[in-house]
Amino acid sequence: MTSQVAQAQESVHTPGRKRDASRDDALRQAALEVLAEVGYDRLTIDAVAARAGAGKATCYRRWAGKAELVVDAVGRMKAAPTQPDTGTLRGDLVELTCHFNDVDDTFRTDVQAGLVSGLVHDAKLREAFAELFIAPRKAVYRAVFDRAIQRGEIAPVPNYELLSDIVPSMVFHRLILTGRPPDPAFILTILDQIVLPLTKPCAQGEAAQNPNTSHTQTRTTSS
Amino acid sequence: MTSQVAQAQESVHTPGRKRDASRDDALRQAALEVLAEVGYDRLTIDAVAARAGAGKATCYRRWAGKAELVVDAVGRMKAAPTQPDTGTLRGDLVELTCHFNDVDDTFRTDVQAGLVSGLVHDAKLREAFAELFIAPRKAVYRAVFDRAIQRGEIAPVPNYELLSDIVPSMVFHRLILTGRPPDPAFILTILDQIVLPLTKPCAQGEAAQNPNTSHTQTRTTSS
DNA sequence: CTTTTGCGAAACGGGCTAGTTTCGATACGA
DNA sequence: TCGTATCGAAACTAGCCCGTTTCGCAAAAG
Incomplete structure (x- = not known):
């Protein structure tokens, strides 16, 4: 989305310090934890950055804002894997x-x-x-x-x-x-x-339609 | 809940202007409308009072805060009445x-x-x-x-x-x-x-438990 | 009329949040 | 070594919202 991505992939000329990839994961993980604890609307970038032990600038350098960060973090969660096969x-x-x-x-x-x-x-x-x-x-x-x-x-x-x-x-x-x-x-x-x-x-789908053709077997009295 | 309620019911001595009951309804209705439009957490007392054409003070004189107002307003919504009896x-x-x-x-x-x-x-x-x-x-x-x-x-x-x-x-x-x-x-x-x-x-509750006593009558072919 | 209370409107103080910027330190490439 | 970009941390601006208070006015009771 941002210009940094294009620069990182297209390594034309990269002066200066490289971006620490571990900060990405730390921030994403922190975002998930805060999300789980307080919910989306009460999640703040400050809280996420603080939990990740990172600065807010580091966060804003990677994501445009709260929505983008959360979507990205949730999107990279390990999707449910187990395709069960118990036999029944x-x-x-x-x-x-x-x-x-x-x-x-x-x-x-x-x-x-x-x-x-x-x-x-x-x-x-x-x-x-x-x-x-x-x-x-x-x-x-x-x-x-x-x-x-x-x-x-x-x-x-x-x-x-x-x-x-x-x-x-x-x-x-x-x-x-x-x-x-x-x-x-x-x-x-x-x-x-x-x-x-x-x-x-x-019980396959063919319900009701004709409710009067019912089974008048049981009353409220003893069967 | 508040002292005003007791005073209103027990009309011991009530100097001064009486409370306008229409303001209660207007504020409750406004609260429901704002609630429906923006949701609970984005609902503000200012917005409710403004929509009701009332001052915030009027609102806070009746309810302690956002939660009490919303609970009261929702609680006085006309509850679902119709006890249907169509015969089926x-x-x-x-x-x-x-x-x-x-x-x-x-x-x-x-x-x-x-x-x-x-x-x-x-x-x-x-x-x-x-x-x-x-x-x-x-x-x-x-x-x-x-x-x-x-x-x-x-x-x-x-x-x-x-x-x-x-x-x-x-x-x-x-x-x-x-x-x-x-x-x-x-x-x-x-x-x-x-x-x-x-x-x-x-289909009354007695499901599974013994999945192997199944009904092998219907295959993908025609019944 | 005077007092007391409710009314709408507006302002105020305190708190929280977003997003930016600054700062010193650190890491990387030329 | 030097320039550049990142890092964590913190300061900063700006805005929003809450709950209270004030103000001028209207209404009800004595």
């Missing part, structure tokens, strides 16, 4: 959701929650978030469902994209509204009571 | 979700989105939000499901609370991450492909 759909989903929501490693969750306050206003941040968190998640979910289908474990699901959004949506909802980090038991409940039942052939 | 579960849910998410009236949605930036940090605001938005929603959902059960339309659902969170969660997720207001088609898709299928008896 449930096993894959459990590992997947627990990993994506980082039940064990709270840092990624905190970063995600910290970004929320910025997502509302900043469209650029929203794009970066969608590309860096949502898109890879969707891809992994697709692979897991496809493997289960090829395995013959479930019938083909036309709406895997919808299914793969259930857990993240409900965890996100819970996180913002209650302020509590994702609970493994909560995730398992969603999986066992919502997602997995929907993969059964009897 | 699907009809009730459609009316319910579309109303709660205000497909037609975007103001309530904007207020909700505007609150998000404050929910992350402010626990008090989170409690108010939960009490004023979540609790009544949950109650209405419960009534709708209960009526469907009594009607014999569906089997008793032990997890109505979980089911009633699906639509709001996914709409919320979509709202924050894409920035787009809730789409009626999206809501209908969730209802018909997720919520309603789960009310069928074959």
